[in-house]
Amino acid sequence: MQDVIVIGGSYAGMAAALQLARARRKVLVIDAGQRRNRFASYSHGFLGQDGVDPARIWAEACRQLLAYPTVTWVEGSASTIAGGKDEFRVSTAAGDTFAGRRILLATGVADRLPDIPGLADRWGRTVFHCPYCHGYELDQGRIGVIATGAMSLHQAQLLPEWGEVTFLTNGALTLEPEQRDDLRSRGVAIEETPVARIAGEAEVELRDGRVLPFAGLFTATGTEPASPLAEAAGCELIETPMGRQIVTDETKETSLPGIFACGDVARAPHSVSLAVGDGAWAGAQLHRSLVWPE
Incomplete structure (x- = not known):
C-alpha cells in the first residue's frame, strides 16, 4: 500500500513527490514519458535553470527524487482508477495494479494546435x-x-x-x-x-x-487533459479560456475525496515554474491529508 500514487512524472508530479518523500512517505510515480515541453530544446524563465535543455532538467530532477528510498518509479501509462479514499487501486496499460491511500493526477495537458x-x-x-x-x-x-x-x-x-x-x-x-x-x-x-x-x-x-x-x-492553443483518467474517474472538469482543466480546491483536492491534481492539468496559466510551485504545494497538502484525515 502506497501513501500516494502520483500519475505523471513531469515537473509538477515530481515536485509533489519530493515533498512527500522528504516526509518519509511511500510514493509511487507512474510516468508515461510524455512531457509537454519535449518539443523544445531550451527551457526559459525557470529560476536556476534558464536556458537549459528541459530533458536535462527532468533527468536531474528524477535522479534527485529517486535518491529517496521510499520512492518507486514505474514507466507506463495508468489506465484506470478504482476504489476510494485510503483504498484506491490504479491499473496500468501493462496490466499491473497498485494500491494507494491517495491519488495525485499530474498528467499534464495536450495542446490543440x-x-x-x-x-x-x-x-x-x-x-x-x-x-x-x-x-x-x-x-x-x-x-x-x-x-x-x-x-x-x-x-x-x-x-x-x-x-x-x-x-x-x-x-x-x-x-x-x-x-x-x-x-x-x-x-x-x-x-x-x-x-x-x-x-x-x-x-x-x-x-x-x-x-x-x-x-x-x-x-494560443487550446488544451485538454493529456489523459482521460480524471474524467473517467468522475472528477469535475471545467472549461476555461485556455482549455479544459480539473477543478480543485485550495488544497489541490478534486471533487472526489482522496484524489488531488496539480500542474497544467489543474491550473492556468502554464509554465515550468508555475507547475513546480503547484506541485510542491500539492505534495504538502497531500501529506497534511494523511496526517489529519477527515
Missing part, C-alpha cells in the same frame, strides 16, 4: 504559446501572432513588449473597431488574409501568395 500545414512541425522551435518562455530569444525581431480565438487578442496586445507584431486573424475572430484601434495604438499590424502554410523557419505563406517572414510565431 491550429490546423495549418507546417505549424505542428515547428511547435516548440519557432512556434510558441508563452512569450515569457520564448519571447526574449527572438531578439526584438518580427513576431507573428496566429489567431485561434478570443485569447489571441490578448497575445497580440502583449507581444509588442518583445518585438514588432503582426496579428494574423486567419478567420478565427472578427475584430471590433475599438479592438483594432487598441492594437494599432500598440504598433500591431493587422493581417486578415488567411494563412495557407508555415514554411522555412517561421515564414507565413498567405493564401494570396504573399510570404511574411518572422523571427518567431505565437498562437
Whole structure:
C-alpha cells in the first residue's frame, strides 16, 4: 500500500513527490514519458535553470527524487482508477495494479494546435504559446501572432513588449473597431488574409501568395487533459479560456475525496515554474491529508 500514487512524472508530479518523500512517505510515480515541453530544446524563465535543455532538467530532477528510498518509479501509462479514499487501486496499460491511500493526477495537458500545414512541425522551435518562455530569444525581431480565438487578442496586445507584431486573424475572430484601434495604438499590424502554410523557419505563406517572414510565431492553443483518467474517474472538469482543466480546491483536492491534481492539468496559466510551485504545494497538502484525515 502506497501513501500516494502520483500519475505523471513531469515537473509538477515530481515536485509533489519530493515533498512527500522528504516526509518519509511511500510514493509511487507512474510516468508515461510524455512531457509537454519535449518539443523544445531550451527551457526559459525557470529560476536556476534558464536556458537549459528541459530533458536535462527532468533527468536531474528524477535522479534527485529517486535518491529517496521510499520512492518507486514505474514507466507506463495508468489506465484506470478504482476504489476510494485510503483504498484506491490504479491499473496500468501493462496490466499491473497498485494500491494507494491517495491519488495525485499530474498528467499534464495536450495542446490543440491550429490546423495549418507546417505549424505542428515547428511547435516548440519557432512556434510558441508563452512569450515569457520564448519571447526574449527572438531578439526584438518580427513576431507573428496566429489567431485561434478570443485569447489571441490578448497575445497580440502583449507581444509588442518583445518585438514588432503582426496579428494574423486567419478567420478565427472578427475584430471590433475599438479592438483594432487598441492594437494599432500598440504598433500591431493587422493581417486578415488567411494563412495557407508555415514554411522555412517561421515564414507565413498567405493564401494570396504573399510570404511574411518572422523571427518567431505565437498562437494560443487550446488544451485538454493529456489523459482521460480524471474524467473517467468522475472528477469535475471545467472549461476555461485556455482549455479544459480539473477543478480543485485550495488544497489541490478534486471533487472526489482522496484524489488531488496539480500542474497544467489543474491550473492556468502554464509554465515550468508555475507547475513546480503547484506541485510542491500539492505534495504538502497531500501529506497534511494523511496526517489529519477527515
